[in-house]
Amino acid sequence: MKPLIALRSVAPLLLTGILVALVQGSLPDYWYFVLVVAGINIILAVSLNIVNGFTGQFSIGHAGFMAVGAYTAAKIVMSTRGLVSTGAGEQLVFLGALAAGMVTAAIAGFLVGMPSLRLRGDYLAIVTLGFNEIIRVIIENSEFLGQATGISGLPKLTTLAYVGMAAAITVMVAVRLLQSTHGRALLAIREDEVAAEAMGVDTTGYKVRAFVIAAALAGLAGGLLVFYLQLCTPKSFTFIKSIEVVAMIVLGGLGSVSGAFLTAAVLTILLETLRGFSEYRMVVYSLLLIFFMLGRPAGLFGTREIWDLLPRWRRKAAAGGAP
Amino acid sequence: MSEPLLTVKDLHVHYGGIHALRGISLEVPAAGQVVALIGANGAGKTTTLRAITRMLKPTSGTVAFQGSEITRLQSHEIVALGVAHAPEGRGIFLNLTVKENLDLGAFLRSDADGIAQDLERSFTLFPILKERFHQLSGTLSGGEQQMLAVARALMCRPKLLLLDEPSLGLAPQVVERIFQVLREVSAAGVALLLVEQNAHKALQIAHRGYVLETGEVVMQGTGKELLASPEVRKAYLGE
Numbered sequence: 001m002k003p004l005i006a007l008r009s010v011a012p013l014l015l016t017g018i019l020v021a022l023v024q025g026s027l028p029d030y031w032y033f034v035l036v037v038a039g040i041n042i043i044l045a046v047s048l049n050i051v052n053g054f055t056g057q058f059s060i061g062h063a064g065f066m067a068v069g070a071y072t073a074a075k076i077v078m079s080t081r082g083l084v085s086t087g088a089g090e091q092l093v094f095l096g097a098l099a100a101g102m103v104t105a106a107i108a109g110f111l112v113g114m115p116s117l118r119l120r121g122d123y124l125a126i127v128t129l130g131f132n133e134i135i136r137v138i139i140e141n142s143e144f145l146g147q148a149t150g151i152s153g154l155p156k157l158t159t160l161a162y163v164g165m166a167a168a169i170t171v172m173v174a175v176r177l178l179q180s181t182h183g184r185a186l187l188a189i190r191e192d193e194v195a196a197e198a199m200g201v202d203t204t205g206y207k208v209r210a211f212v213i214a215a216a217l218a219g220l221a222g223g224l225l226v227f228y229l230q231l232c233t234p235k236s237f238t239f240i241k242s243i244e245v246v247a248m249i250v251l252g253g254l255g256s257v258s259g260a261f262l263t264a265a266v267l268t269i270l271l272e273t274l275r276g277f278s279e280y281r282m283v284v285y286s287l288l289l290i291f292f293m294l295g296r297p298a299g300l301f302g303t304r305e306i307w308d309l310l311p312r313w314r315r316k317a318a319a320g321g322a323p
Numbered sequence: 324m325s326e327p328l329l330t331v332k333d334l335h336v337h338y339g340g341i342h343a344l345r346g347i348s349l350e351v352p353a354a355g356q357v358v359a360l361i362g363a364n365g366a367g368k369t370t371t372l373r374a375i376t377r378m379l380k381p382t383s384g385t386v387a388f389q390g391s392e393i394t395r396l397q398s399h400e401i402v403a404l405g406v407a408h409a410p411e412g413r414g415i416f417l418n419l420t421v422k423e424n425l426d427l428g429a430f431l432r433s434d435a436d437g438i439a440q441d442l443e444r445s446f447t448l449f450p451i452l453k454e455r456f457h458q459l460s461g462t463l464s465g466g467e468q469q470m471l472a473v474a475r476a477l478m479c480r481p482k483l484l485l486l487d488e489p490s491l492g493l494a495p496q497v498v499e500r501i502f503q504v505l506r507e508v509s510a511a512g513v514a515l516l517l518v519e520q521n522a523h524k525a526l527q528i529a530h531r532g533y534v535l536e537t538g539e540v541v542m543q544g545t546g547k548e549l550l551a552s553p554e555v556r557k558a559y560l561g562e
Contacts, residue, residue: 181430188416188427194378195414200402200431200479255418303418 013168020164032160036228038268039163040221043170045248045264046257047217050174052246053255053303054183055210056190058121061112061128062218062245064135067237068108069101069219071139074151074232076100086155094157098223105219106212108135113211118204132239139234150233151226158228166224170217174257177213186210190255251292253299263300326390327352328514329375329406329483334384336367336374336538343370345538346384351483352531357505357515359525359546361559362535368518369411371535372485375516376401376408388483403431407481411488413472417461421452424460424471428478437480445474448504466497473504483514490521502528522559526550534559 024032048062076097108131116127139145146152177183185206188196197203226232248267252259270288274281329351336344344367351358360368374381377398385394393401402408416424425445429438446453449470455463460471469489476484489505490498498521506528509515519525526532529546534555542554549555 181426184419184423184427185430187419187423188430191416191418192414194410195416196427197378197398198376198402198408198410198414199427199475200399201427202397202399 012172013165016164016168017161021161024160027160034269034272036158036160036163036224037272038265039160039167040225040228041245041248041264041268042167042261043163043217043221043224044245045252045260046167046170046174047214047221048245049249049252049255049257049260050177050186051210051214053249053253053260054178054186054190055207056254057207057210058125059128059211059214060125060239060242060246061130061132062214063237063239063241064128064132065105065108065215065218066222066225066241067135067139067234068215068222069098069105070222070226070232070237071101071145071151072104072219073097073101073223074154074226075145077154077157077227078151081155090155090157094227098220101219101223102216103219105222106216108219109212109215110208112215113208129239129242132237132242136234136238146232148234150231150235152231152233154227154230154232156227156230158224163224163228166220170220171257171261173213173217174260178257182206182209187255247289249299251289251299253301253303255303256299256301256305258305259299259301326387328354328356328389329516330385330387331371331375332385332387334371334374334386335382336370336379337382343367343538344374344381344384347371347535347538347540349533349540349543350531351514351516354482354514355509355512356530357509357517357528357546359517359519359522359529359532360535361519361522361525361532361549361555363558364520365537366535367538368535369487370538372408372410372487372516372518376406376485378408378410399431402479405480405482406485407476407479407483408485409472409476409487409489411491413468415460415463415468415471415475417459419460420457421455421460421463421471422457424475425452425478428475431479438478441478441480445477448477448507449474449500466493466500469493469497469501470504473501477508477513481513483516484508485516485518487518488520489517490519490524498524522555523550526555 027035044062044066048059051057051059077093080093112128112131116124119127140148185196185201188199188201189203189206193203222237225236248264249260252263271285274284277284327350331347331349334344334347347367349358360371362368373379375386377396385392387393388404388406393404416427425442429441432438451467452471452474455467460468463471473489489501493501502524505515517525517529526546526549532544532546532549533540534542534549542549542552
């Protein structure tokens with residue numbers, strides 16, 4: 001049983017890595033770029049969904065955690081330049097820097113989460129929004145972090161294969177979490193916090209954990225983004241970016257991993273293909289969002305997953321799961 | 324005589340400036356005993372239950388379970404000691420299935436065999452839950468949801484179960500069924516602390532009863548004594 005579980009966890013990661021590594025060489029530059037952005041948005045949407053969808057806490061400061069991860073990674077790589085040769089050494093430093101970015105973002109998630117998770121609904125939203133703005137203002141006024149111009153001249157270390165693997169890890173974390181007892185506890189908090197507490201769920205503890213996991217993954221996405229753009233600037237991590245991610249998960253259905261995944265991918269690609277409309281691009285985009293919300297207010301999949309909608313699978317689950 | 328299972332001493336609760344509980348003291352003597360709290364709206368019944376499981380913070384007073392004080396513990400720690408609380412308004416996780424709700428009832432347990440046994444017991448108590456096992460609980464009727472709430476609270480194998488208005492808004496037949504189950508549960512050794520508007524039903528199964536009025540215990544006695552008392556009959560039984 002044990003090796004099977006290990007295989008189930010590692011297989012999708014390896015598979016994505018190998019597949020993308022094979023494909024990425026033959027992609028035109030434009031599509032390479034679109035897929036990198038889509039992958040990063042998938043990481044952001046699926047991770048924010050752990051807080052907003054699973055746990056039912058409304059955070060709109062996800063870009064703040066991205067910024068923390070991105071600047072940590074950028075600073076580490078830039079300060080070790082010249083110390084390591086390009087090639088394998090640089091890759092290693094890069095991966096280490098991404099991991100460090102996840103850690104600092106997680107710490108930020110913990111620091112924001114601890115005092116504010118006693119708040120609910122709109123109050124929490126305002127605190128997370130405030131956090132997002134505080135991070136931006138700190139960066140813009142800090143000489144060390146390059147102020148408004150940011151840190152430029154980063155080496156292009158992010159490849160589509162890295163993004164693909166990071167997205168695979170994120171989706172795996174979310175899906176496995178959802179199927180675990182811990183994930184069940186998060187859902188219980190979303191449904192009825194008082195009743196969750198009555199079941200013995202440490203509601204504050206679980207909310208902080210959800211926040212920390214989501215923040216760490218956002219930090220990873222931030223790191224990947226700046227090493228693709230080769231530029232780390234506060235403009236990449238504004239409130240607008242946070243809202244963009246919220247729109248993705250609301251459209252996908254709060255609480256649905258596959259919904260977040262699909263809408264993140266589709267919206268990114270849609271936004272790129274709409275470039276043909278030039279100045280009307282955002283108008284068309286907003287109209288599409290409005291029509292979509294009118295048509296399916298609960299989002300693409302509601303709180304369920306794409307596999308719940310396949311009748312054959314559902315029947316199998318019902319037959320196998322009944323005691 | 325050993326310690327009572329639950330002892331509440333001089334409990335005071337304030338909601339802002341409102342003094343909601345003015346020194347409630349009560350006892351659940353032992354396993355398998357049923358204690359009923361009755362009283363009009365706003366008397367402080369729900370507040371008492373919430374203060375016991377620390378869903379709100381009492382201003383003063385102590386709560387002891389099995390002889391040790393639990394006043395400073397957090398709600399989830401109190402559940403771990405064996406005090407389950409089926410909160411007012413059922414508190415069903417509507418977007419989760421019946422199965423997921425029952426699993427959450429056993430959240431703090433890790434003994435798979437015991438959980439499976441208790442699941443079977445829930446099906447014996449409420450056969451309808453077996454039929455609805457994979458349905459979203461939001462699709463259940465009010466009565467079925469209340470049955471689920473009771474079954475879910477029992478899934479943590481409590482020593483003491485606090486029930487807040489289990490008969491609220493239910494058809495008489497369903498109320499019968501719920502009370503019959505409560506009798507079976509207490510006969511199996513679980514102590515019940517029952518808050519009810521339906522004073523008649525509650526006192527019938529109660530070994531002991533307390534009458535609350537504006538945050539104070541105004542009368543107490545065995546279920547039979549209270550049922551026979553002219554004041555109770557007049558005020559709560561509509562005679």
